[in-house]
Structure formats: structure tokens, C-alpha cells
Amino acid sequence: MPALLTIALQTPRRVAFVDITTEVERARRELPLAEGALLVYVPHTTAGVTINENADPSVRADIEMTLDRMVPGDLPYTHREGNADAHVKASLMGASVTVPVAGGRLLLGTWQGVYFAEFDGPRRRQVVVVALPARTD
Amino acid sequence: MPALLTIALQTPRRVAFVDITTEVERARRELPLAEGALLVYVPHTTAGVTINENADPSVRADIEMTLDRMVPGDLPYTHREGNADAHVKASLMGASVTVPVAGGRLLLGTWQGVYFAEFDGPRRRQVVVVALPARTD
Amino acid sequence: MPALLTIALQTPRRVAFVDITTEVERARRELPLAEGALLVYVPHTTAGVTINENADPSVRADIEMTLDRMVPGDLPYTHREGNADAHVKASLMGASVTVPVAGGRLLLGTWQGVYFAEFDGPRRRQVVVVALPARTD
Numbered sequence: 001m002p003a004l005l006t007i008a009l010q011t012p013r014r015v016a017f018v019d020i021t022t023e024v025e026r027a028r029r030e031l032p033l034a035e036g037a038l039l040v041y042v043p044h045t046t047a048g049v050t051i052n053e054n055a056d057p058s059v060r061a062d063i064e065m066t067l068d069r070m071v072p073g074d075l076p077y078t079h080r081e082g083n084a085d086a087h088v089k090a091s092l093m094g095a096s097v098t099v100p101v102a103g104g105r106l107l108l109g110t111w112q113g114v115y116f117a118e119f120d121g122p123r124r125r126q127v128v129v130v131a132l133p134a135r136t137d
Numbered sequence: 138m139p140a141l142l143t144i145a146l147q148t149p150r151r152v153a154f155v156d157i158t159t160e161v162e163r164a165r166r167e168l169p170l171a172e173g174a175l176l177v178y179v180p181h182t183t184a185g186v187t188i189n190e191n192a193d194p195s196v197r198a199d200i201e202m203t204l205d206r207m208v209p210g211d212l213p214y215t216h217r218e219g220n221a222d223a224h225v226k227a228s229l230m231g232a233s234v235t236v237p238v239a240g241g242r243l244l245l246g247t248w249q250g251v252y253f254a255e256f257d258g259p260r261r262r263q264v265v266v267v268a269l270p271a272r273t274d
Numbered sequence: 275m276p277a278l279l280t281i282a283l284q285t286p287r288r289v290a291f292v293d294i295t296t297e298v299e300r301a302r303r304e305l306p307l308a309e310g311a312l313l314v315y316v317p318h319t320t321a322g323v324t325i326n327e328n329a330d331p332s333v334r335a336d337i338e339m340t341l342d343r344m345v346p347g348d349l350p351y352t353h354r355e356g357n358a359d360a361h362v363k364a365s366l367m368g369a370s371v372t373v374p375v376a377g378g379r380l381l382l383g384t385w386q387g388v389y390f391a392e393f394d395g396p397r398r399r400q401v402v403v404v405a406l407p408a409r410t411d
Binding site for chain 2: 035036037050051052053056058059061062063065066067069070092093094097098099100102107108109110111112132133134
């Protein structure tokens with residue numbers, strides 16, 4: 001059985017929080033992992049991953065807006081590719097989340113979803129999911 | 138033996154960094170885990186978890202103050218529940234920390250403690266602790 | 275075989291992003307880990323670790339500049355040691371990253387490197403690396 005799986009996605013805009021909860025749950029089933037944790041890892045430097053509210057999409061819009069305020073696009077950056085803000089936001093969100101798994105299901109909280117955080121799209125992107133088993137003795 | 142344990146806590150204010158280091162160490166003993174890492178996971182969307190200074194409580198006050206400056210409560214948020222700032226702060230701190238374990242103890246640095254970061258309390262909250270064993274062959 | 279290894283480093287300035295990718299890869303070989311994930315953990319409270327662009331050093335300079343703008347050194351902090359900003363930045367970057375390992379190599383993206391994020395140097399620092407194996411049955 002595989003130790004990890006890859007999820008491919010197409011992001012729709014320059015900045016977008018894309019719900020990948022269903023894809024992460026499918027990866028858990030296919031690995032499969034019953035007890036432990038899933039590492040959800042983004043191998044890019046202008047995107048990250050975060051866990052937040054799954055019900056009201058306005059929360060994602062508010063995170064985008066606040067990150068833009070904290071990391072404006074027009075600061076005197078030295079990186080010349082025009083996406084320095086995307087690199088900074090990627091480090092603020094982080095390159096991975098780790099989600100507990102028990103009884104064969106993701107232990108996300110009631111209101112939690114997993115979001116791919118695109119900061120320099122639209123692009124084809126990948127997410128790596130690794131099964132980390134808990135002790136079962 | 139269980140693969141994970143849950144810590145329950147009551148947070149005291151709207152915004153509060155609650156020291157849960159003792160509870161995390163107790164979870165390590167009860168699981169028990171001797172070598173590997175503990176995943177400390179917050180299943181909420183208006184709270185997070187972070188590792189920082191365990192000696193001087195003013196550090197937590199300074200983190201609260203700086204996060205308030207970065208994510209003010211009165212921005213033109215679209216989320217209508219009055220806690221949009223709490224969601225943004227939760228993603229900035231993150232939903233989990235992972236702490237090394239060796240020789241049957243948490244490898245926290247001398248000055249490190251584990252803090253539940255409440256941004257929309259006071260509330261009853263939970264923290265999930267998962268034992269991830271290291272290779273022992 | 276050991277479950278974890280420690281990397282020692284000397285940081286060069288008060289604020290510096292030090293590339294530790296080579297040291298992390300060496301730790302992977304020495305542990306050794308073929309399939310799973312490496313936890314890269316910083317046991318300090320005025321430094322963190324992040325994953326970002328490995329090609330253009332201006333990206334690290336831009337992250338330093340933006341963090342300084344978000345967390346200025348001259349806010350009315352209550353922590354009296356003159357390094358309150360360093361504590362806040364440490365929590366924003368985080369105390370650990372977790373990197374997938376498959377086929378005996380780190381699954382960092384093409385442009386990703388692992389950076390020790392010093393915010394109160396120059397100092398002697400340590401990084402703990404823990405091997406977390408994937409399921410291999």
C-alpha cells in the first residue's frame with residue numbers, strides 16, 4: 001500500500017482559498033489510515049494550507065482581506081518577480097497542516113475544513129498527503 | 138492502549154493564552170509515548186495553539202496586543218458573527234503544534250510552554266493529542 | 275538506530291533566515307528514514323522555522339522586512355528584555371515544519387528550502403529532527 005498520495009488541483013484566481021477537505025478524506029481512505037494523523041503538505045512557495053471555517057465562505061474572504069492588509073502588494077520588495085507578497089503569505093499560513101485520524105475518520109472539528117491557500121494563481125498545484133500511524137500496541 | 142486523548146479546558150476571557158503544558162505532558166504519559174512526537178490539535182476555528190515563553194507572562198500579553206494590531210476587530214469584515222478577527226488569528230497561529238518526545242519526555246526547550254490560543258472565548262474547548270511513534274528498529 | 279538527531283548552528287545576525295536544507299537532508303540519511311515525514315523542531319522562543327524559496331535570497335529579505343512592518347520593534351511591549359518582537363515573530367512562523375519523505379528523499383518542492391528563522395541573534399541554536407515513519411504494511 002502507498003505511504004503517500006498526491007492531490008492535483010487547479011486554482012481559480014490569483015488569491016483563493018480552495019476547499020480540499022473532500023480530497024483529503026479520500027486520500028485517507030485510499031492510503032488507508034485508521035489511527036494516527038494525516039500530513040497535508042504543499043510543495044510550493046507561493047501557496048500554503050490552513051484549517052478554518054467550513055460553513056460561511058465570508059470567513060475565507062476576510063482572511064484574504066486581512067492578509068492583504070498585513071502584506072500589501074506594493075511594499076518595496078526586492079524580489080523582482082512581482083509575487084513577493086505571495087511568498088510572505090505562504091510562510092504566514094505554513095506549508096502543512098496535520099489532522100488527527102481515529103476510528104477511520106478525520107477528526108476535524110464540526111466547523112473545520114482544510115483549505116489550499118493560493119496566493120499567486122491561477123495555477124496547477126499539488127498537495128502531498130502522508131499517513132502517519134499512531135501506536136497501536 | 139489509546140492512540141489519542143482529549144484535553145478539555147475552559148478559557149477565561151475573549152482572548153487568552155492558556156498554558157496547557159502540564160496537560161500535554163500528562164497525555165504523553167497516559168498514551169504512553171516514549172520516542173516520537175505528540176501532535177497537539179485544536180478542533181476549533183476561532184482558537185489555535187502555539188509554543189512560546191513559559192516564564193514571563195508578559196510575552197503572551199505582547200503576542201495578544203500585536204495580533205490585535207495586525208488583525209483589528211473593526212475591519213470591514215463580511216463574516217456577520219462579530220468574530221471574524223478570531224478566525225484570522227486562528228489561521229495565523231495554526232491549528233496544531235507537534236512536539237518531539239525522547240526518553241519518555243517532551244523535548245520542549247528550557248523556556249518553551251504549549252499555549253492554547255483563545256480568540257473568541259470564554260468557552261469550553263477541547264484539544265486532541267495524538268501519539269506519533271518514531272522508528273525504533 | 276536513533277529516533278532523533280540534533281543540528282547545531284550559529285546564526286549570523288539579530289534577524290536572519292539560515293538555510294538548513296542540507297543539514298535536514300543529512301539528518302534524514304543518518305536516522306535513516308525512507309518513507310514518512312521528518313519533524314524539524316526549534317526548541318527556542320525567539321526563533322522559528324519556515325519553508326520558502328531556495329533560489330532567490332531576496333525572498334528571505336522580503337519576509338524579514340514584512341515581519342518587521344507587522345511586528346515593529348518599538349511597540350509598547352510589556353516584556354522587558356527588549357526582544358518581545360522576536361517572540362511574536364517566532365509564533366507567526368511556528369516552532370516546527372514537517373516534510374514528507376518518500377523513496378529515501380525529502381519531498382521538498384523544486385523551489386523549497388528549509389529556513390531557520392532567527393529573530394534575536396546572533397546565537398548558538400539547535401534544531402531537533404525526528405523521523406516519523408509512514409505505514410509500510
